[in-house]
Amino acid sequence: MKKTLAVAALMSVAFAGAAQARDQIRIVGSSTVFPFATAVAEEFGKTTSFKTPVIESTGSGGGLKLFCAGVGEQHPDITNASRRIKKSEVEKCAANGISEITEVKVGYDGIVLSNSNEAPELDLTKEQIFLALAKIVPSKDGKSLVDNFYTTWSEIDPSLPDVKIEVLGPPPTSGTRDAFTELVLEEACDEFPAIAALKESNSDQHKAVCAGVREDGAYVEAGENDNLIVQKLEANKDALGIFGFSFLDQNGDKLQGSMINGVSPTFEAISAGDYPVSRSLYFYVKNAHVGTIPGIEEYLAEFTADKAWGDEGYLADRGLIPMDAKERETVRNAAMNLSPLSM
């Protein structure tokens, strides 16, 4: 009897505060947007009467999958993405009854190639990075395609230091890796005639060559944790690391960003669009949930306020590269009117 009572008491404590209709915004999606979205959510929770939204870091693809699963309070209201939503995803959403989605572009994120500041600063071109990291590269005479044979940077270009190629970067599941592949490797690969020629003859192979990263140990998959890469770069002066700009921003006393095509990854260069490896960040709102789940419009207002995403807003302090004032104005208006996305 006593035991039954104890168990009953335990259960009633555990289930106290039972579920009513959801009164809290739920957000899923990209781990790159996560630090910015959480900052906005916390500020939103503190300055309004609404509860602080719950934000899950599921990755862009995972987030959109959850987002598009349906309408209703068991499905998330907003998903963050470090890339634009794909047409196939919009169609999947529509098939599940989500016809109206509002797209909000948040700003930019630079992807940096960085090393310890005790080593010389590198000035690389995208083609050099391709030769260092691709799985298959043009042979010395440029006529055929062979497995990557470069072992030191100076073999690629005599002006580069004579150190072993060792690059620590994210695994294929990461959005940062997707963006890096797309913005650097896939852009550089067509500069080589031998690879460009493949485009017509064998487009599948062309794609594989352009996106393939070498697996012989020169590129080390260091996991999704960018802090870990930072620590490894400190210990290993010859290694380079690939990660988001905000980590370079926080560790400027230990690391330096390599120039790419002659431009250093600085806040100014990325926001002006001069730095070549930057991508746009987004979040998507399910319009059907606005009005049902309290606070979504106010969250949008908080995120798109200049004190958050402006040039001197708190998101810029965390490493987000803001859009220019005019673009912010356009996106803000579209967001506040919940203008649905059309593709």
Add this chain to the structure above:
Amino acid sequence: MTDMASLMEDRAAAKVISDNLHKPVDWDSPKIARNIKKRYAAERRFKMYGLSAIALALLALFVLAGSIGSKGYTAFFQTYVQLEVTFDAAEIDPDGTGDPAVIGKANFDGLIKQALRDRFPDVTSRQAKRDLYAIVSGGASYDLRERVMENPGLIGQTRKVWLISGDDFDMLNKGYISADVDEGSRRLNDEEIAWYDSLKSDGAVEKQFHTRFFTNGDSREPELAGIWGAAVGSLYTLMVTLALSFPIGVFAAVYLEEFAPKNRFTTIVEVNINNLAAVPSIVFGLLGLEVYLNVMHLPRSAPVVGGLTLALMTLPTIIIASRAAIKAVPPSIRQAALGLGASPVQTVTHHVLPLAMPGILTGTIIGMAQALGETAPLLMIGMVAFIVDIPGGALDPATVLPVQIYLWADSPERAFVEKTSAAIMVLLAFLVLMNGFAVYLRKKFERKW
């Protein structure tokens, strides 16, 4: 052929032995002495291997604990800055109503900013002011409000107040940011470091014990982030896990051990339980996602779902440990009970279970400790999330300690590095406590026969 040969060899060996048996052993012969020396050496070597294994394990433990401890202990202290704050009546409560609702809405952030401007009057540019305000954490205004709400007599006075500092300033005070490197490559510029030096020389910078770390939920501001939210989430999750897996596990073990007939069906069940204990935990997460979220429509990120999922994971551990404990109860106890007229159920509940309880509890607590450290299955059911509010029940969104560690380890802000190590220390403390409790229970209820 070989049989023949080996037989011959055996015979030859037997002959040597029998010949030797007839000879008296010369214990002082050099051969025997060598042999004895060799055996002693072998024994010493064996002990050495054992000792060095222990030494290696201890070394690994010390390195781990040392690296976590040396990085993390600073997180238990937080830098505070002393400022002279004027509790301006015109700002806080212009009409002198004394109404808490009016006081609560006052702009305390403005008071702090005013205090900072008063302390450093020559700061004028917009950017420099922004930098100046970053000395004090955004959370300090809430402290100040609480202070005034508790003691409305402060209004109209000027007091020296210790305010919690921002994370960069805290890192500077703890020596993680060096003033020696080039200005462009550190988080704080020369002006900010000059302010720090000025405050420091006034004795207005101090490290205090960081109670917030133990009372707050998560935050994006490292100085405001705490582990209490995650600890409560872990507690609810483990409560659900325990409430479910302990009774089911014990009943399953008792039935299999005491009542089940030995047939093919029970053999299959046994093999499956042993296999389940070795299944990677992420698989249970996928199962939880499918069953609890998609079919039963339980809320995402809730400890109740986490608890149910982890219960599935710990069940095999508990069943296996309980069966071993029940098996270790001597059969004579059962026979005596049955012989004196107890029914099989009475035999189990009055004699076998109480005697097996220490072993069952130890197994359960080890299973719980495993569940406490698990993140992979929780990823699937949405518990890897940023949650500020401290959960009020098992249906509120929550996260757990290991997830909190993972999230902080992944945050760019420098100050989260020490928070990560500190959170690991808290998790380890929990584990040590749970294992200590298991040892205590075993010692207390252990019966020798």
